[in-house]
Amino acid sequence: AQSVTQLGSHVSVSEGALVLLRCNYSSSVPPYLFWYVQYPNQGLQLLLKYTTGATLVKGINGFEAEFKKSETSFHLTKPSAHMSDAAEYFCAVTNINAGGTSYGKLTFGQGTILTVHP
Amino acid sequence: NAGVMQNPRHLVRRRGQEARLRCSPMKGHSHVYWYRQLPEEGLKFMVYLQKENIIDESGMPKERFSAEFPKEGPSILRIQQVVRGDSAAYFCASSPRAASLYGYTFGSGTRLTVV
Numbered sequence: 001a002q003s004v005t006q007l008g009s010h011v012s013v014s015e016g017a018l019v020l021l022r023c024n025y026s027s028s029v030p031p032y033l034f035w036y037v038q039y040p041n042q043g044l045q046l047l048l049k050y051t052t053g054a055t056l057v058k059g060i061n062g063f064e065a066e067f068k069k070s071e072t073s074f075h076l077t078k079p080s081a082h083m084s085d086a087a088e089y090f091c092a093v094t095n096i097n098a099g100g101t102s103y104g105k106l107t108f109g110q111g112t113i114l115t116v117h118p
Numbered sequence: 119n120a121g122v123m124q125n126p127r128h129l130v131r132r133r134g135q136e137a138r139l140r141c142s143p144m145k146g147h148s149h150v151y152w153y154r155q156l157p158e159e160g161l162k163f164m165v166y167l168q169k170e171n172i173i174d175e176s177g178m179p180k181e182r183f184s185a186e187f188p189k190e191g192p193s194i195l196r197i198q199q200v201v202r203g204d205s206a207a208y209f210c211a212s213s214p215r216a217a218s219l220y221g222y223t224f225g226s227g228t229r230l231t232v233v
Contacts, residue, residue, distance in 0.1 A: 108160035
């Protein structure tokens with residue numbers, strides 16, 4: 001079974017400060033990892049994903065995340081927060097099944113609400 | 119290029135009524151996934167369908183919930199005899215193939231309120 005833990009249900013930063021949202025996963029096989037953002041009353045938008053290859057993944061809106069297998073982590077960062085980054089962020093994981101392909105059932109973390117204050 | 123369309127956006131039902139939630143995937147997408155987001159929680163997988171087939175319904179409650187994705191038309195998530203605990207946001211996502219390689223496209227959700 002796979003699981004995702006997001007440390008901190010609420011994170012508050014000042015505009016211009018570093019954003020760090022933590023995600024740890026549990027998976028018995030190589031994971032595919034995702035970060036999604038959800039603005040109020042909207043659906044989820046994909047920020048970035050890791051499947052294979054380079055462990056530092058760059059996404060939209062200046063976000064990036066690094067896959068660290070030894071730490072089972074996939075933390076999301078952004079060097080300088082903007083007011084428009086205020087939203088809820090979800091980390092998610094899926095696995096490759098025994099056949100070598102995955103039909104993509106995602107397991108989500110509980111979410112982290114990011115607040116950006118002036 | 120329309121995205122994943124869900125309707126209605128908001129749905130209010132009285133206890134005991136039926137709720138029907140619709141999801142039209144992106145053009146060319148034949149894989150549909152339904153997720154439920156309860157208040158203060160993350161999204162939980164419910165069911166995965168391909169055209170005319172249920173592939174994985176391991177996240178669906180055993181009673182009152184059903185899903186379909188017919189050859190023609192949208193995918194439907196049906197909740198019979200709704201109870202207050204069914205109040206949640208229901209999201210649909212679609213993908214052209216094995217989603218983990220390509221990522222999903224999510225709809226804006228249907229927010230169900232049971233009164």
